[in-house]
Amino acid sequence: MFEGLTGRLGDIFDKLRRRGALSEEDVSAALREVRVALLEADVALPVVKQFVSQVKERAVGQEVLKSVTPGQQVIKIVHDNLVEMLGEGADINLNAAAPVPILMVGLQGSGKTTSTAKIALRLKTKERKKVLMASLDVRRPAAQEQLKVLGEQTGVATLPIVPGQDPVAIAKRAIETGRLEGYDVVMLDTAGRLAIDEELMAEVAAVRDATKPVETLLVADAMTGQDAVTVATNFNDKVGITGIVLTRIDGDARGGAALSMRQITGKPIKLLGVGEKIDALEPFHPDRIAGRILGMGDVVSLVEKAVETIDKDEAEKLARKMEKGQGFDLDDMAMQLKQLRKMGGMSGLMGMLPGIGKIKDQLKDANVDDGMIKRQEAIISSMTKAERKNPDIIKASRRKRIAAGSGTSVQEVNKLLKQFETMRGMMKQVQKLGKKGMLRGGLGNLLPKGLGGFGGKGPFG
Numbered sequence: 001m002f003e004g005l006t007g008r009l010g011d012i013f014d015k016l017r018r019r020g021a022l023s024e025e026d027v028s029a030a031l032r033e034v035r036v037a038l039l040e041a042d043v044a045l046p047v048v049k050q051f052v053s054q055v056k057e058r059a060v061g062q063e064v065l066k067s068v069t070p071g072q073q074v075i076k077i078v079h080d081n082l083v084e085m086l087g088e089g090a091d092i093n094l095n096a097a098a099p100v101p102i103l104m105v106g107l108q109g110s111g112k113t114t115s116t117a118k119i120a121l122r123l124k125t126k127e128r129k130k131v132l133m134a135s136l137d138v139r140r141p142a143a144q145e146q147l148k149v150l151g152e153q154t155g156v157a158t159l160p161i162v163p164g165q166d167p168v169a170i171a172k173r174a175i176e177t178g179r180l181e182g183y184d185v186v187m188l189d190t191a192g193r194l195a196i197d198e199e200l201m202a203e204v205a206a207v208r209d210a211t212k213p214v215e216t217l218l219v220a221d222a223m224t225g226q227d228a229v230t231v232a233t234n235f236n237d238k239v240g241i242t243g244i245v246l247t248r249i250d251g252d253a254r255g256g257a258a259l260s261m262r263q264i265t266g267k268p269i270k271l272l273g274v275g276e277k278i279d280a281l282e283p284f285h286p287d288r289i290a291g292r293i294l295g296m297g298d299v300v301s302l303v304e305k306a307v308e309t310i311d312k313d314e315a316e317k318l319a320r321k322m323e324k325g326q327g328f329d330l331d332d333m334a335m336q337l338k339q340l341r342k343m344g345g346m347s348g349l350m351g352m353l354p355g356i357g358k359i360k361d362q363l364k365d366a367n368v369d370d371g372m373i374k375r376q377e378a379i380i381s382s383m384t385k386a387e388r389k390n391p392d393i394i395k396a397s398r399r400k401r402i403a404a405g406s407g408t409s410v411q412e413v414n415k416l417l418k419q420f421e422t423m424r425g426m427m428k429q430v431q432k433l434g435k436k437g438m439l440r441g442g443l444g445n446l447l448p449k450g451l452g453g454f455g456g457k458g459p460f461g
Contacts, residue, residue: 009037009293013075027059027074034078042225042256047085047263055081079290085259086286090243090268092119094127096214099178099186103211105204105235106219108140108192111247115219115273116189117150118281119245124156129184134159134174136167136207137191147189154278157183167191171207188213196231201238208239217270219245220257228257229264236265246284247273328427330388333420334380341373375408379416382406391420 012033016026031052038048058077094100102119106112116133123129133151135158137143144161151158159174171188178186190207193200208216218241220228228246235241244261249272262269269284380388382405387394394402394417403410 009034009078012037013078016074017072024060028056030074031056031059038256038259041259044226044229044256044260044264047260050263051081051085054084082259082290082293083286085263086284086289087262087268089283089285090270091283092123092217092270093215093242094123094129094185099132099175099183100215101175101211101213102185102187103204103208103213103216104187104189104219105216105239105241106192107196107221107231108194110192110219110221111273112192112219113137113143113147113189114150114278115245115247115271115281116147116187117154117156118273118278119217119271120151120156120185120187121154121278122281123185124154130157130182131185131187132157132159132174132178132181132183133187133189134170135161135189136170137189138165138167138170139191143191150278167203168206168210171211175211196234201234204235204239215243216241217243217245218267219247220261221248222246222257223248225257226260229260232261232265232267236267241265241267243268243270245269245271245273249274328424330380330383330391330420333423334377334388336423337373337377337380341377375406375412376416378406379403379408379413391417 012030016030034055035048035052038051039045043051055074055077058081059074092102104112104116104119113135120131120133123131133147133156135144135147148158148161150156159170159177162170162173165173167190174186174188177183188207188211190204191200216239218232218235220231222228224231232241232244244265244267246257246261246269261267272282272284274280274282379402382402383394387398387402394413399410399413399417403413406413
């Protein structure tokens with residue numbers, strides 16, 4: 001997300017950093033470029049005008065122009081204003097008598113049904129809530145069956161389908177079932193349309209009036225750009241929304257919708273859909289998103305993701321092995337690759353690493369992507385047990401066989417073995433750090449050169 005905007009802003013701020021002193025004209029020129037970058041990223045014009053005006057008002061003051069590091073001061077002001085623009089993060093409101101009704105609205109194709117299942121799973125696993133899902137979509141073929149299948153995948157109950165019922169009747173039945181069977185939350189997945197129309201709004205409003213939802217969440221596709229802002233405005237005006245769920249964040253290089261929707265509707269962005277997997281849902285943290293936009297990374301989210309996904313048993317097993325002085329082998333490396341994939345792969349981690357925008361072209365040249373992890377896993381899988389335990393026996397003929405068996409090249413096998421040697425050397429040092437060093441020594445060395453450690457300068461230093 002925000003790849004294009006991050007690159008443009010990074011270039012602008014690099015120029016500011018290189019200057020020993022800044023004049024008012026320097027700041028104005030930089031902000032003109034910021035304005036263009038925001039517009040190109042699909043941020044709505046009124047939002048851009050207000051943002052640039054507020055930044056300029058603060059940035060041309062004496063505290064910046066007379067500062068020892070004026071460039072850094074301007075960047076900090078931009079960061080703080082981005083956080084203000086994005087608003088405060090907000091959790092899903094469950095502060096009501098059970099069953100709490102949550103109404104899901106949005107256009108067809110926005111990812112509404114999948115988001116319903118993702119939120120239900122999140123409430124079940126994170127909040128320990130008993131959740132019932134109900135599909136009110138009687139128009140789209142197999143829509144109710146789709147939610148039923150998602151319910152089976154997530155282990156979340158779905159309302160039994162009764163043919164011929166209208167949306168309001170289904171919604172009332174869902175609330176009554178929730179009350180009688182002791183559910184904490186009832187999620188109502190409404191029908192969508194390809195475009196806003198009066199019939200859709202009337203149907204959603206009728207369901208709203210019948211169920212009195214505590215939350216009415218608009219699901220919007222971030223890749224639709226400013227159209228997403230128009231959709232949000234319409235739903236807010238005619239139905240009334242309490243929050244926004246932005247989907248397909250992982251595929252949106254511009255990200256202007258996220259910067260505009262909160263400002264224009266006044267409603268918080270609550271959750272982000274960051275991938276196709278059923279657990280690919282993140283809470284919206286404005287300060288972290290601002291950091292990603294400005295190329296500062298998001299180390300807090302990275303650590304949280306690691307804590308959630310790292311297999312503790314495997315980590316303990318590796319730690320005990322290292323403590324006993326047993327060598328790090330290719331089976332251990334395969335386990336590290338698996339953990340990296342569980343954390344979202346390269347694509348899921350790159351945006352969280354500080355300074356990644358400046359070397360994105362370098363990463364493309366090096367073919368650093370999720371496909372690289374799969375190829376490396378295939379290479380290790382093509383080795384014999386003896387080769388994985390003792391990589392030193394893998395000479396030229398074995399490398400040719402491994403490459404042929406994994407569908408890769410000898411060069412890729414060589415590259416993996418070289419990377420393994422780096423990891424093995426690092427693991428010997430990590431032994432001195434004990435169990436806490438395993439993650440940094442292992443996963444850190446699977447990242448491109450220079451990105452293995454998560455330390456470094458602060459966001460404005």
